Amino acid sequence: MKLNLKIWRQQDAKSKGKMTDYSLGGVEGDMSFLEMLDILNEQLINKGEEPVVFDHDCREGICGSCSLMINGEPHGPDRMVTTCQLHMRKFNDGDTIVIEPFRAKAFPVIKDLMVDRTSFDRIQQSGGYISVNTSGNTVDANAIPINKHAADEAMDAATCIGCGACVAACKNASAMLFTSAKVSQFALLPQGQVEATERVQNMVRQMDLEGFGNCTNTGACEIECPKGISLENIARLNREYYSANLKG
Amino acid sequence: MGILDSKVPSGPLAEKWTSYKDHIELVNPANKRNIDIIVVGTGLAGGAAAATLAELGYNVKTFCYQDSPRRAHSIAAQGGINAAKNYQGDGDSNYRLFYDTVKGGDYRSREANVYRLAEVSANIIDQCVAQGVPFAREYGGLLDNRSFGGVLVSRTFYAKGQTGQQLLLGAYSAMNRQINRGKIQSHTRHEMMDLVKVDGKARGIIARNLVTGEIERHSAHAVVLATGGYGNVFFLSTNAMGSNVMAAWRAHRKGAFFANPCYTQIHPTCIPVSGDHQSKLTLMSESLRNDGRIWVPKRKEDAVAIQEGKLKPLQLKEEDRDYYLERRYPAFGNLVPRDVASRAAKERCDAGFGVNKTGEAVYLDFTSAIQRYGKEQALTQGLHNADDKEVTKLGKAVIEAKYGNLFQMYEKIVDENPYETPMMIYPAVHYTMGGLWVDYNLQTTVEGCYAAGEANFSDHGANRLGASALMQGLADGYFVLPYTIGDYLSNDIRTGPIATDSPEFDTAEKEVKARLDKLMGGKGLHSVDSYHKKLGKIMWNKCGMSRNAKELQEAIDEISALRADFWENVKIPGIADGMNQELEKAGRVADFLELGELFAKDALTRNESCGGHFREEYQTPEGEAMRDDENFKFASAWEYKGEPKDAVLHKEELVYENIELKTRSYK
Numbered sequence: 068m069k070l071n072l073k074i075w076r077q078q079d080a081k082s083k084g085k086m087t088d089y090s091l092g093g094v095e096g097d098m099s100f101l102e103m104l105d106i107l108n109e110q111l112i113n114k115g116e117e118p119v120v121f122d123h124d125c126r127e128g129i130c131g132s133c134s135l136m137i138n139g140e141p142h143g144p145d146r147m148v149t150t151c152q153l154h155m156r157k158f159n160d161g162d163t164i165v166i167e168p169f170r171a172k173a174f175p176v177i178k179d180l181m182v183d184r185t186s187f188d189r190i191q192q193s194g195g196y197i198s199v200n201t202s203g204n205t206v207d208a209n210a211i212p213i214n215k216h217a218a219d220e221a222m223d224a225a226t227c228i229g230c231g232a233c234v235a236a237c238k239n240a241s242a243m244l245f246t247s248a249k250v251s252q253f254a255l256l257p258q259g260q261v262e263a264t265e266r267v268q269n270m271v272r273q274m275d276l277e278g279f280g281n282c283t284n285t286g287a288c289e290i291e292c293p294k295g296i297s298l299e300n301i302a303r304l305n306r307e308y309y310s311a312n313l314k315g
Numbered sequence: 316m317g318i319l320d321s322k323v324p325s326g327p328l329a330e331k332w333t334s335y336k337d338h339i340e341l342v343n344p345a346n347k348r349n350i351d352i353i354v355v356g357t358g359l360a361g362g363a364a365a366a367t368l369a370e371l372g373y374n375v376k377t378f379c380y381q382d383s384p385r386r387a388h389s390i391a392a393q394g395g396i397n398a399a400k401n402y403q404g405d406g407d408s409n410y411r412l413f414y415d416t417v418k419g420g421d422y423r424s425r426e427a428n429v430y431r432l433a434e435v436s437a438n439i440i441d442q443c444v445a446q447g448v449p450f451a452r453e454y455g456g457l458l459d460n461r462s463f464g465g466v467l468v469s470r471t472f473y474a475k476g477q478t479g480q481q482l483l484l485g486a487y488s489a490m491n492r493q494i495n496r497g498k499i500q501s502h503t504r505h506e507m508m509d510l511v512k513v514d515g516k517a518r519g520i521i522a523r524n525l526v527t528g529e530i531e532r533h534s535a536h537a538v539v540l541a542t543g544g545y546g547n548v549f550f551l552s553t554n555a556m557g558s559n560v561m562a563a564w565r566a567h568r569k570g571a572f573f574a575n576p577c578y579t580q581i582h583p584t585c586i587p588v589s590g591d592h593q594s595k596l597t598l599m600s601e602s603l604r605n606d607g608r609i610w611v612p613k614r615k616e617d618a619v620a621i622q623e624g625k626l627k628p629l630q631l632k633e634e635d636r637d638y639y640l641e642r643r644y645p646a647f648g649n650l651v652p653r654d655v656a657s658r659a660a661k662e663r664c665d666a667g668f669g670v671n672k673t674g675e676a677v678y679l680d681f682t683s684a685i686q687r688y689g690k691e692q693a694l695t696q697g698l699h700n701a702d703d704k705e706v707t708k709l710g711k712a713v714i715e716a717k718y719g720n721l722f723q724m725y726e727k728i729v730d731e732n733p734y735e736t737p738m739m740i741y742p743a744v745h746y747t748m749g750g751l752w753v754d755y756n757l758q759t760t761v762e763g764c765y766a767a768g769e770a771n772f773s774d775h776g777a778n779r780l781g782a783s784a785l786m787q788g789l790a791d792g793y794f795v796l797p798y799t800i801g802d803y804l805s806n807d808i809r810t811g812p813i814a815t816d817s818p819e820f821d822t823a824e825k826e827v828k829a830r831l832d833k834l835m836g837g838k839g840l841h842s843v844d845s846y847h848k849k850l851g852k853i854m855w856n857k858c859g860m861s862r863n864a865k866e867l868q869e870a871i872d873e874i875s876a877l878r879a880d881f882w883e884n885v886k887i888p889g890i891a892d893g894m895n896q897e898l899e900k901a902g903r904v905a906d907f908l909e910l911g912e913l914f915a916k917d918a919l920t921r922n923e924s925c926g927g928h929f930r931e932e933y934q935t936p937e938g939e940a941m942r943d944d945e946n947f948k949f950a951s952a953w954e955y956k957g958e959p960k961d962a963v964l965h966k967e968e969l970v971y972e973n974i975e976l977k978t979r980s981y982k
Contacts, residue, residue: 079893097589097730105594105844112842112897117889120896122382124555126595128724129480130386145727152727177526178894185503188383192495196488199445201367201793203435208444209402212456222449222474225481229385258447 068094068160072107074119075167077176080183084176086165096156100143101126101133103155120179128152128293131228134235135180136167141232141291149230149293169231171240172278184231186277187245194269195249197258217255224251226294233288233296239280244288246274247304248296254307264311271308319572319952319967322754323427328973329409332431335755336798340805347372350804351535351813353520354378355507355562358387359479359785360768361541362486363792369493371797373804376533377490378505378522380557380899385487388543388555389788392479393600393721395461395471396785398436403460407468409433414974416783419465419652420748420776421926421942422976423578423950425969427755428773435794436786440472442793446485450474462605463781465652465981471782476600476721482785486792505531506899507562508827510538510569510764513819517566517764521820521827525899528892530827532820534813537763537800540566541792544747544769546579548907548914549859550851552744553585553598559903560910563751563770571759572952572965574772575749576910577918580779580927581860582745583609583656586728587676596743597728599679599721601781604649606684606714607738609660611668611677613637618668628670628678628737639663647981654778654927654940655981657742661860662938664741671739680737685710742860746784748775748927749917752952752967756799757791760952765800767791772950777926834901837885843900846881850874850904850911858915863931867919871912875960878908912959920964923947944976 069092077084091107098106101123108118124132133150137143143153158164166180174182199205225248233244250267253259259266282301289298324335342350350373354365357379369375381387401407412433417424440458444450450472451459460469474481493499504525511519511534519534545560546552567573584599612618613635620626639659641648651659660677663669670676689710693701701709711734715722725733751759751766753773758765768788775783814820857870881904889895924933924940925947933941949966956963 095590095592098592099594099728102592102594106592109842109844112886112888115839115886115888118897120894124381124386124557125388125391126556127391127553127597128727129391129477130381130388130555132381132386147723148727152724154727154730156730181894184382188385188491188501188503191385191488192491194495196492197445197447198492199442200370201363201442201446201489202370202797203438203442203794205438205441205445208400208440208450209457211444213452214456215452215454218449218452221447222451222481225449225474225484226477228480229383252449253447256447256449258445 068155068158070094070158071163073163073165074180076119076179079178080175094155096154098155099126099151100135100137100153100155101151120181122181123151126151129228131230134169134182134230136169136235138165141169141235142293147293147295149228169235171234173240173242174231174234184229186279187229187231187242189277190242190246190270190273191249193273194266197253198262211257213256221252221255224248224255224296224300227296228294230293232291232293234279236287236291237280238285238287239283241282242274242277242279243282243301243304244292244296244298246270247300250307251300251303254303263307264314267304267307267311319752319965320754321425321967322756323425324755328426328430331427332434339798339802342801342805342808344372346808348374349811350374350807351376352537352539352800353533353535354539354541355520356387356540356542356770357384357490358389358541358543358768359483359486359788360770360792361539362387362483362490363789364539364541364767364796365499366486366489366493367793367797368800369498375493375499376502376535377499378502378507378520380504380506380525382503384490384501384503385484387483388558389483389785390480391553391555392785393476393598394463394602395473395478395782396439396482397463397470397780397782398440398472398786399433399470400437400440402458403469405468407470411468412436412470415466416774416780417776417974418979419780420778421940421979422776422944422948422971423925423969424776425773425950426971426973431795432774432787432790435790438794439786439789443482443485446488448474448481448485461602462650464601464604464650464656465647465780473602476602476718479785482789486789507565508902509823510566510761511820511823512569512761513813513817516762518813519815519820521823526894528890528895530824532815532824534815536804536807536810536813537765539765539767539796539800540751540770541767542770544750545907545910546744546747548850548911549744549854550847551588551593551596551855553582553596556595559906561903561906563766564906564910566751566759566761566764568955570761570955571764572752572954573749573913574752574950574952575917576914576953577858577921577928578748578777578926579744580653580746580748581657581742583653583660583742584679584740585743585745586725587671587739587741597724598743598745599725599738599740601653603679603718603721606717607649607679607681608638608683609640609649609677609679610636610638611663611670615667618670621670622672622674637668644981651981652778652780657860658929660742676739676741678737679740681714681733685714688713746779748772748777748779752950756802757796758799758803763803765796767796777928831891831898833882834885834898834905835887835891837887838883839886840884842886843897843904846877846885847900847904847907849877850908853877854911854914858918861929861931862918864919867915870915871919871960874908874912874915878912881905881908909959913953913962916959916962917951917953920951921947942978
């Protein structure tokens with residue numbers, strides 16, 4: 068199929084960017100979206116132009132690197148997939164596809180479609196861990212029985228890949244779904260109880276410091292999340308946060 | 316030929332590690348604050364090492380090319396992690412895990428290292444649970460296990476089909492705790508361009524800031540390389556797009572011997588190649604072989620009809636299917652080790668029984684498992700009159716709970732529903748057992764330079780068993796390196812900070828810049844990817860699942876010519892002092908073009924078949940691998956001497972004091 072691409076090009080963080088039009092033929096349904104961009108880039112390189120820069124790595128939907136806004140939706144029109152797992156069979160011959168970077172104050176553009184998501188790392192650094200030493204002197208793993216239901220729910224929250232689609236989808240650029248996923252994982256497990264108060268307070272403080280917006284419960288994050296992280300996590304974060312503040 | 320000293324401690328196998336730890340030199344906590352360690356790569360091995368070393372008190376600097384340590388490719392490991400916990404009471408023990416690993420590796424790994432790995436494995440699970448890793452549980456609240464290939468016990472712990480992700484996020488969280496304390500300085504979007512040696516010791520690295528293009532000097536008292544494997548030398552592999560050999564290869568060029576490059580793991584269950592545009596291959600976890608049965612049609616005419624789209628797999632009756640693994644290997648069936656399963660698939664497909672358009676795929680079928688689980692569910696739920704439809708529905712729900720994310724991934728890529736029709740799979744390059752040669756301390760032949768995880772060669776011999784990569788990465792990082800590196804650093808307590816303005820750093824930086832200039836100065840005829848794809852084709856066709864002397868020699872010549880062409884004609888747009896993804900790729904492909912040749916040379920030198928290395932000249936009449944213990948019971952460690960063709964072979968004789976060498980049989 069033949070496609071009209073409108074792609075955001077921006078030289079670096081300081082330069083002004085603009086949408087640029089490309090026409091691309093020979094696209095097949097079995098190609099992933101990124102493989103389609105590979106072909107475009109190969110053509111640009113052969114013409115001596117700079118290829119389009121975008122983040123990608125595992126190309127199997129788990130590393131969370133890829134981060135494209137496709138026709139106004141993070142990771143494109145398909146549900147429960149990252150951009151690398153989106154296939155061109157979801158598009159039709161002659162389609163115009165608009166490709167932009169994830170946009171948020173806390174995700175500044177580095178170049179073209181690549182953004183800086185280190186704000187996510189700093190939220191995790193502020194409290195997304197359990198303070199146990201890794202020296203190996205711990206209790207036997209089965210000494211802490213965990214209710215299967217709680218373990219499964221913790222696992223569901225823990226599957227967040229940190230891609231930032233939730234932020235990109237949110238009109239407030241809120242990072243609540245991302246932050247709540249980690250808070251929930253530990254809130255659901257007995258190992259996480261000890262530091263629960265400080266964890267939620269520190270992570271929320273850092274989230275605010277980074278310039279992410281507030282949550283107004285539109286639920287766009289849940290719909291666009293490629294891993295199906297549930298809004299229930301945000302409710303749980305709020306509960307954890309209020310009870311932490313009551314404790315002081 | 317030189318002699319390599321593996322520094323394996325004396326004493327009985329089961330006591331070596333304990334007694335070693337009792338006798339090493341320690342660094343006092345106050346002195347640790349004055350010692351810097353660089354860790355390159357932040358996957359399971361690097362992340363775990365960085366966290367533990369920082370927790371002990373060292374100043375750690377980490378480097379990764381990704382934008383966050385959480386994205387290292389360990390994250391993509393699906394099925395699980397082995398540990399000799401014997402929670403299932405099925406006869407597991409440290410010795411059995413040790414034995415299975417040595418046998419699985421076709422008797423080409425170092426006994427003492429493997430035993431240590433088995434010994435610390437149980438502790439890994441304890442550690443990860445304490446960190447909050449949400450492993451799968453049974454209804455009683457205790458940890459669940461599954462089975463993997465090449466073993467007869469259930470010792471694999473898992474978190475759905477995302478075990479690697481959960482373990483990596485565990486290590487990442489441990490790192491984050493240390494970053495928050497200021498004990499780890501994390502450098503993301505940085506690539507190691509060279510190792511810097513001062514007075515023969517590794518004392519730092521030259522790194523490139525991938526955002527600004529700036530060339531940076533970083534010094535330390537020791538350097539740990541945990542940069543993963545080199546499977547991307549094949550272009551198409553299950554590795555991440557950025558996975559590369561650069562750090563390890565740069566160290567190799569500075570004196571670190573490279574061991575067993577030809578030992579590559581071709582994983583049997585990957586999604587088949589769909590076309591020329593393909594940029595990477597996707598793995599379907601080995602855990603699927605717990606429940607999936609692998610088959611091709613018994614009759615060639617049926618296979619041809621399927622290839623032409625005239626026949627559907629479900630139309631083929633049970634008696635017309637060839638469950639070739641169950642037929643050839645009744646004892647292990649579908650759970651034979653990866654190398655055996657891959658070769659068996661290739662054998663059937665080469666004989667014309669493949670089941671996709673190109674004839675390069677076999678079926679992985681869940682119908683029996685769905686029926687089995689469905690009946691079990693119907694019974695436990697008291698549905699004694701459940702009809703076929705009901706049973707199938709119940710069975711599918713069980714399969715979905717176990718492998719849901721894998722099935723979804725398959726459907727997204729292939730556009731077929733694997734609950735309704737068998738999956739199509741084919742082997743693909745997955746893991747590299749070879750890597751930097753290390754002694755028992757995980758130190759390379761460059762003093763002060765260590766290698767951990769997939770980047771080293773030590774534990775898996777010629778073939779790695781499933782769910783053992785996660786185990787080894789974490790064992791090296793959490794439990795081995797923190798001891799062994801301390802022993803080395805105890806001599807450095809009076810050294811003081813390492814200066815970065817020494818002539819050694821000057822020279823290294825100059826060389827890095829010259830190399831970048833040379834890459835940018837190519838004639839500009841062909842893209843980096845076009846060279847990478849050509850290299851990949853040579854590797855897959857001539858150094859892949861089966862190899863022979865003639866083709867290996869051809870591979871050596873072709874790669875050498877391709878390398879010369881690359882340096883002459885590569886085309887890299889843009890500039891070197893700024894973000895330039897083509898330049899990043901070019902540096903990596905340049906090193907693959909050297910490694911690939913050494914790989915072929917290593918394979919040509921090893922006149923036997925063992926594990927993932929199958930030489931057509933050395934096989935039994937039934938087509939099984941034929942090892943030659945008399946002449947090849949050694950690890951090959953190659954010393955860099957300029958061109959790969961000039962590399963010098965050093966042999967580490969492998970000593971088996973606790974295991975009797977046998978022909979590996981899974982029949």
